[in-house]
Amino acid sequence: MIPHDRIEDENTTRARTHARDLVHAREFIARTNTDPEAVIAEVARFSAAAPSWALGTGGTRFGRFPIGGEPRTTEEKVDDVAAINALTGANRSISLHVPWDDPADPEALRQYAVERGIAFDAMNSNTFQDNPSTTRDGAVSYKFGSLCHSDVAVRDAAVQHNLECIDLGVRLGSKTITVWLADGTSFPGQANFRAQFERVLDGLRRIYAHLPADWRMFTEHKPYEPQFYSSVVNDWGSSLLLAQGTGDRALCLVDLGHHLPNANIEQIVSRLAMAGRLGGFHFNDSKYGDDDLTTGSIKPYQLFLIFLELLDAGNGRMPPLAYMIDQSNNLKDPLEDLMQATDAMQVALAQALLVDQQALRGAQDANDPALAQEILHRAYRTDVRPLVAEARRRNNAALDPIATYRALNSRTEKIRQRGLNAVATGI
Numbered sequence: 454m455i456p457h458d459r460i461e462d463e464n465t466t467r468a469r470t471h472a473r474d475l476v477h478a479r480e481f482i483a484r485t486n487t488d489p490e491a492v493i494a495e496v497a498r499f500s501a502a503a504p505s506w507a508l509g510t511g512g513t514r515f516g517r518f519p520i521g522g523e524p525r526t527t528e529e530k531v532d533d534v535a536a537i538n539a540l541t542g543a544n545r546s547i548s549l550h551v552p553w554d555d556p557a558d559p560e561a562l563r564q565y566a567v568e569r570g571i572a573f574d575a576m577n578s579n580t581f582q583d584n585p586s587t588t589r590d591g592a593v594s595y596k597f598g599s600l601c602h603s604d605v606a607v608r609d610a611a612v613q614h615n616l617e618c619i620d621l622g623v624r625l626g627s628k629t630i631t632v633w634l635a636d637g638t639s640f641p642g643q644a645n646f647r648a649q650f651e652r653v654l655d656g657l658r659r660i661y662a663h664l665p666a667d668w669r670m671f672t673e674h675k676p677y678e679p680q681f682y683s684s685v686v687n688d689w690g691s692s693l694l695l696a697q698g699t700g701d702r703a704l705c706l707v708d709l710g711h712h713l714p715n716a717n718i719e720q721i722v723s724r725l726a727m728a729g730r731l732g733g734f735h736f737n738d739s740k741y742g743d744d745d746l747t748t749g750s751i752k753p754y755q756l757f758l759i760f761l762e763l764l765d766a767g768n769g770r771m772p773p774l775a776y777m778i779d780q781s782n783n784l785k786d787p788l789e790d791l792m793q794a795t796d797a798m799q800v801a802l803a804q805a806l807l808v809d810q811q812a813l814r815g816a817q818d819a820n821d822p823a824l825a826q827e828i829l830h831r832a833y834r835t836d837v838r839p840l841v842a843e844a845r846r847r848n849n850a851a852l853d854p855i856a857t858y859r860a861l862n863s864r865t866e867k868i869r870q871r872g873l874n875a876v877a878t879g880i
C-alpha cells in the first residue's frame with residue numbers, strides 16, 4: 454500500500470505552484486462562460502477500472518521483458534490497483550479475467566478488496582484460449598471458435614464457462630459480464646457467416662438467461678485478430694444486432710483499438726448511445742490496429758471528441774457506463790502506463806466539459822463550421838491540468854501521480870517484496 458502521508462508530503466512540495474496554476478486556470482476558464490468548479494467536481498467523480506491483465510508487463514508474441522515485482526496473485530493485483538488509486542483517486546475498481554484470475558475463495562478476495570477501497574468491475578470470460586477449466590479438461594478446443602463453433606459440445610462448454618464467470622462475479626459483487634469472442638475465420642469459405650452469427654446469438658441468449666436481475670451483459674466487437682478474414686462480432690453493427698436480439702440488459706462495449714483505421718469512433722459512440730445500447734468502454738490508443746498503446750498517447754483529439762459525445766449522451770455529465778482501461782505494452786512500468794491513461798481521460802473529460810455547448814449549437818444551426826471548430830479548439834487547447842490535479846487533490850490523491858510514484862520508489866519496493874522474477878498471470 455502507498456501510505457497516504459507520503460502522498461501528502463509529496464503534495465506539499467507542489468502545493469504553492471499548484472495553487473498559482475489553479476488561480477490562473479480558474480480565471481481563464483471563468484472568462485469562457487464555464488464554471489471551473491463544476492469541471493473539477495465532474496472530473497473528481499470520474500473513475501476508470503483497471504484490468505487485472507495489464508498490471509504485468511504485457512508483450513507481443515516476439516517477447517516480453519518483465520521488470521520485476523509484478524503481482525503473482527489476484528490479491529496482489531488488487532494491491533496494485535489500490536496503489537494507483539491512492540495516487541490518481543480515479544481507479545476505484547478492478548476488472549478480472551477468468552481463468553487468468555481464478556480466486557479459490559471469492560468472499561475472502563472480495564473482503565480483501567473492500568478493505569483496500571477497490572470494487573470489482575466487469576467480469577471477463579476467456580474462450581479465446583484453451584484452458585483446462587474452460588475446456589472440460591481438454592475434451593473440447595476453441596481453436597475453431599467458441600459460441601460460433603459447429604460442434605455443440607464446444608458451444609456448451611463456452612456457455613458454461615460464461616455462466617461460471619457470472620456466478621463468480623456475483624460472489625465478488627460485480628454486476629457485469631463482458632463477452633469478447635475471438636470467433637471468426639481466417640480463410641474465405643472456412644465457415645458460413647450467417648450460421649456462425651446465429652450460433653453466437655443463441656449462445657449469448659443462453660448466457661443472458663443466467664444473468665441476475667441487476668446484471669448486464671456486454672458484447673465487445675473487434676474487426677480482426679486473432680482471426681484475419683472475418684470476426685463474428687466484427688463491428689458495432691453486429692454488436693448492436695446481438696445486443697438487440699438478446700435482451701434489454703445486453704449492451705455494447707467499445708474498445709477503442711477494435712476499429713479499422715480511420716473509423717469515426719466518436720460517431721459510433723453517439724449511435725450506440727442513441728440506440729440506448731452503449732454499455733462500456735475499453736480505453737487504449739493505437740496507430741495501426743489493436744496496438745494496446747496508452748490511452749491518449751497517439752490520438753488525444755479523438756479522445757476529447759469521444760468524451761464530448763459521452764457528455765452529450767449524459768446531458769452534460771458523464772453517463773453511468775462502465776469505463777475501463779484495456780492496454781498493455783512491454784516498454785513501460787504497467788502502473789505508470791495505467792496512471793498516464795487515467796490522466797489522459799481526465800484531461801479529455803475536462804476539455805470536453807469546457808466546450809461552450811450553447812455557442813456550438815448556435816454555430817451548427819447557422820451552418821458555420823469555422824466557428825464550430827473555433828469553439829472545439831478553444832476548449833481542447835485549454836491547459837486543464839491544474840483542474841485535473843485539483844480533482845485528484847480533493848480525492849486525497851497525488852497532485853502528480855507519476856512523479857510521486859517515482860519519488861516513493863514504488864517499483865523498487867514491489868521488487869523487494871515480491872522478487873525480481875515475479876511475473877503476473879495474463880497475456
Ligand code: PSV
Pocket residue numbers: 506577633673675708735743779880
Ligand atoms: C481483445 O483484444 C481484448 O480487447 C478483449 O477485451 C479481451 O478480453 C482482452 O483484450 C484481453 O486481452
Ligand code: MN
Pocket residue numbers: 633673708735779
Ligand atoms: Mn478490450
